[in-house]
Amino acid sequence: MRKILLTLFLITSIYASDDKKASGIFNLIIKEVTKKEDPTVYIHTSISSLQKYPGNIKIVKKCEKADLVILSTTKNIPKECADKILFGTRYSHLKNFNVIGAFFWQKGRPNILFYKKRLEKQNIKLNSSFDKYIEN
Amino acid sequence: MNKSFKMGKNFVIFVFILPLMTLLSIFIYYEYTKTKENVFNIIQEHLLNEKLFLLENYSNYLSQKVGRDIELKLQNNLKLRQDCEDELYLLQGGEIKYLYLLFKDKENKFRYLLDTTENSDEKAEYNQKFDPQTDIWDKAYETKKLQITKQNDLESLWITIAYPIIANDKVIAVIGADFTYAVYKQIINTLKPMEKIYFYVAIFMIIMLIVAYILIYLYYINRKKSFIDPLTKIYNRQYLNEYLQTSSLEDYQLMMVDLDHFKQINDNYGHDVGDKVLVSVVEQIKQTIREEDILVRYGGEEFLILIYQQSLKNTLSIAERIRSAVMTHTIETVNKHIIMTISIGINPFPFYAKNFDEAVKIADEQLYNAKVSGRNCIKYSKDINKRESQTSKRIGDVKLAIDNNRILCAYQPIVSTVNAQIEKYEMLLRLLDTQGSIIPPLEFLPAIRQTNVYINVTKIVIEFAVKTLKENSFELSMNLDLQDILNDDIMSLIQDGFAKHPELTKRLTIEILEHEEITNFDVIKERINILKELGFKIAIDDFGSGYANFQYLLHLDIDILKIDGSLIKNIDTNKNSYHIVETINNFAKKMGIKVIAEQVETVNELKTIKSLNIDYVQGYLLGKPSFKFDSNPIPQ
Numbered sequence: 001m002r003k004i005l006l007t008l009f010l011i012t013s014i015y016a017s018d019d020k021k022a023s024g025i026f027n028l029i030i031k032e033v034t035k036k037e038d039p040t041v042y043i044h045t046s047i048s049s050l051q052k053y054p055g056n057i058k059i060v061k062k063c064e065k066a067d068l069v070i071l072s073t074t075k076n077i078p079k080e081c082a083d084k085i086l087f088g089t090r091y092s093h094l095k096n097f098n099v100i101g102a103f104f105w106q107k108g109r110p111n112i113l114f115y116k117k118r119l120e121k122q123n124i125k126l127n128s129s130f131d132k133y134i135e136n
Numbered sequence: 137m138n139k140s141f142k143m144g145k146n147f148v149i150f151v152f153i154l155p156l157m158t159l160l161s162i163f164i165y166y167e168y169t170k171t172k173e174n175v176f177n178i179i180q181e182h183l184l185n186e187k188l189f190l191l192e193n194y195s196n197y198l199s200q201k202v203g204r205d206i207e208l209k210l211q212n213n214l215k216l217r218q219d220c221e222d223e224l225y226l227l228q229g230g231e232i233k234y235l236y237l238l239f240k241d242k243e244n245k246f247r248y249l250l251d252t253t254e255n256s257d258e259k260a261e262y263n264q265k266f267d268p269q270t271d272i273w274d275k276a277y278e279t280k281k282l283q284i285t286k287q288n289d290l291e292s293l294w295i296t297i298a299y300p301i302i303a304n305d306k307v308i309a310v311i312g313a314d315f316t317y318a319v320y321k322q323i324i325n326t327l328k329p330m331e332k333i334y335f336y337v338a339i340f341m342i343i344m345l346i347v348a349y350i351l352i353y354l355y356y357i358n359r360k361k362s363f364i365d366p367l368t369k370i371y372n373r374q375y376l377n378e379y380l381q382t383s384s385l386e387d388y389q390l391m392m393v394d395l396d397h398f399k400q401i402n403d404n405y406g407h408d409v410g411d412k413v414l415v416s417v418v419e420q421i422k423q424t425i426r427e428e429d430i431l432v433r434y435g436g437e438e439f440l441i442l443i444y445q446q447s448l449k450n451t452l453s454i455a456e457r458i459r460s461a462v463m464t465h466t467i468e469t470v471n472k473h474i475i476m477t478i479s480i481g482i483n484p485f486p487f488y489a490k491n492f493d494e495a496v497k498i499a500d501e502q503l504y505n506a507k508v509s510g511r512n513c514i515k516y517s518k519d520i521n522k523r524e525s526q527t528s529k530r531i532g533d534v535k536l537a538i539d540n541n542r543i544l545c546a547y548q549p550i551v552s553t554v555n556a557q558i559e560k561y562e563m564l565l566r567l568l569d570t571q572g573s574i575i576p577p578l579e580f581l582p583a584i585r586q587t588n589v590y591i592n593v594t595k596i597v598i599e600f601a602v603k604t605l606k607e608n609s610f611e612l613s614m615n616l617d618l619q620d621i622l623n624d625d626i627m628s629l630i631q632d633g634f635a636k637h638p639e640l641t642k643r644l645t646i647e648i649l650e651h652e653e654i655t656n657f658d659v660i661k662e663r664i665n666i667l668k669e670l671g672f673k674i675a676i677d678d679f680g681s682g683y684a685n686f687q688y689l690l691h692l693d694i695d696i697l698k699i700d701g702s703l704i705k706n707i708d709t710n711k712n713s714y715h716i717v718e719t720i721n722n723f724a725k726k727m728g729i730k731v732i733a734e735q736v737e738t739v740n741e742l743k744t745i746k747s748l749n750i751d752y753v754q755g756y757l758l759g760k761p762s763f764k765f766d767s768n769p770i771p772q
Binding site: 090106107108109110111112113132133135 | 269
């Protein structure tokens with residue numbers, strides 16, 4: 001069911017604006033990663049789509065209160081975020097081994113990517129609908 | 137009673153032309169966008185064909201160069217990878233935004249092998265996973281044929297091609313080419329102003345149409361309100377004025393109804409009761425008349441009813457039913473039981489009136505008659521009024537008949553009593569009505585006398601005379617009123633008509649008929665002399681009746697005398713007639729005047745006339761008026 005929802009979302013997102021699309025995908029991913037319906041997220045430093053359309057995500061100002069940290073850059077990540085789940089917004093963010101995965105736009109297309117080992121390290125188990133996005 | 141208004145010009149514009157123009161503008165816009173799409177398709181085809189040729193060459197080249205284990209070779213040989221990417225880059229051009237090479241791994245995931253993208257954020261790394269949004273990549277692998285998809289879902293891309301690279305009959309990789317919107321946008325930007333104009337015109341027309349229909353709707357709602365009497369809810373006088381602008385009274389009979397002693401109701405019981413009485417009477421009338429009849433509140437307690445397509449007998453019957461219904465209905469008010477009566481005046485021929493006011497006036501006169509006759513009764517205008525008011529209709533009918541060539545001449549033979557041969561024919565004016573029935577001159581000439589139409593009819597008769605004389609060798613006689621020869625216009629018509637054919641005048645007798653007593657013989661004498669100088673013979677018609685008398689024979693230079701039919705009728709049995717005719721004939725003979733006896737209808741009358749040595753006879757016995765010249769044998 002989730003697989004269908006995710007696929008449907010990715011397809012239907014094409015009709016929404018870029019920001020709305022991105023926010024929707026972020027919501028799906030973060031809910032799945034945190035296993036929470038209303039997860040708290042700390043944004044480092046700025047993600048306009050999520051800030052504009054947070055959806056069910058609660059954006060917190062302090063990293064301590066966050067279930068997950070979304071990165072617009074991997075530079076100067078606050079120390080308080082060190083033990084938090086880090087999620088990137090560029091392919092290059094994945095070069096940081098603490099980043100479990102990323103959602104980014106490339107060639108006009110949305111891309112989702114997770115690394116299996118990094119998920120295991122954080123004890124995160126994703127639904128099978130995310131399998132095609134997981135790399136060994 | 138729900139009479140709709142006839143369509144005016146504005147209505148036609150709103151109902152037909154405006155929607156037509158709107159549809160046309162939508163059609164133009166639709167056709168334009170369709171043409172635009174066609175142009176795009178042609179451009180797309182052209183663009184693709186050009187690139188496909190290059191991709192095919194590159195595909196063959198790479199297949200030969202790298203072979204089956206493409207991913208291994210490119211993974212292990214960085215220089216080879218760089219060379220291949222550089223070569224692929226050469227194909228890119230301005231139209232392709234992204235050009236890359238993908239392969240499908242064992243997990244059926246697509247991964248980048250090459251990517252010519254220059255932007256580091258957009259450029260994929262070697263072996264990076266590619267998330268397909270469409271199934272063209274799988275299809276390219278399955279079918280080994282190129283796949284094309286329109287990227288409606290990706291904002292910056294137009295179309296994407298998946299071109300399979302085949303080695304040993306197996307797809308080893310797929311070239312991905314994303315075409316940009318640049319060309320598309322360029323074309324759109326060029327065509328957009330024109331498209332916008334068509335679009336706005338179409339929208340404008342749709343809005344105009346909607347606004348127009350709303351306005352029409354509001355207009356008619358308001359108009360309808362203004363035509364309804366607020367108390368009785370029937371049409372008011374304003375409606376009647378409007379209705380008559382577009383409709384004729386031809387199919388209606390006009391009834392004017394007035395409530396008897398209504399003022400006393402108002403004075404004794406107050407206006408509220410008076411209003412109730414009015415409403416109640418209107419209800420009674422409405423129940424008695426039909427849908428197609430029109431009931432109008434014409435004044436305070438006065439109503440007009442236009443009765444649609446009924447005979448006078450039926451209209452009188454309807455009027456009686458209305459009178460009876462009102463009279464037998466008890467109007468219940470607070471502590472009061474009122475019984476009303478009405479008087480009705482009818483104009484059965486409103487169409488023949490000069491105008492609507494005159495038609496109402498006639499009905500009003502009859503209403504007055506009803507009132508002075510004791511009220512609670514019906515009066516109507518009689519036939520005499522109809523005939524008087526028919527004048528204007530008759531003039532119109534004759535004008536129409538002239539336009540439609542329905543003014544004709546019949547010919548009746550005048551026979552010599554000496555040799556029983558046809559001496560000449562008398563031309564008799566006839567009008568054919570729209571149904572083809574023959575209308576005799578007495579039914580329409582009085583209406584048109586003193587009008588220009590009469591001159592036109594006379595002109596037609598003269599033209600008939602000239603034509604008939606030209607085409608035949610016999611003589612003719614033509615009737616004219618004595619007033620006609622006193623009319624300069626008609627004299628000119630005669631002179632002009634025969635100006636080109638003076639030889640024909642000798643064969644034409646002008647029969648003069650008189651309606652009034654002649655007081656000035658000198659003028660008539662002068663006119664007759666002019667006609668005689670032109671060559672015409674002059675006859676006096678209907679001699680012995682009316683004003684045509686012996687004075688004529690003394691004062692005027694007459695050639696022929698036609699004895700009136702009233703003297704000829706029963707001449708064989710009526711001694712007085714016989715002696716009068718004998719005297720006229722003897723006198724005429726002495727004056728050198730020929731005599732014609734007209735309206736001879738029996739053999740005995742003919743024999744008596746012959747015994748009196750009258751020169752010529754005319755009548756149904758000898759030949760009826762006909763549009764063809766009579767060839768029947770003449771009775772002896």
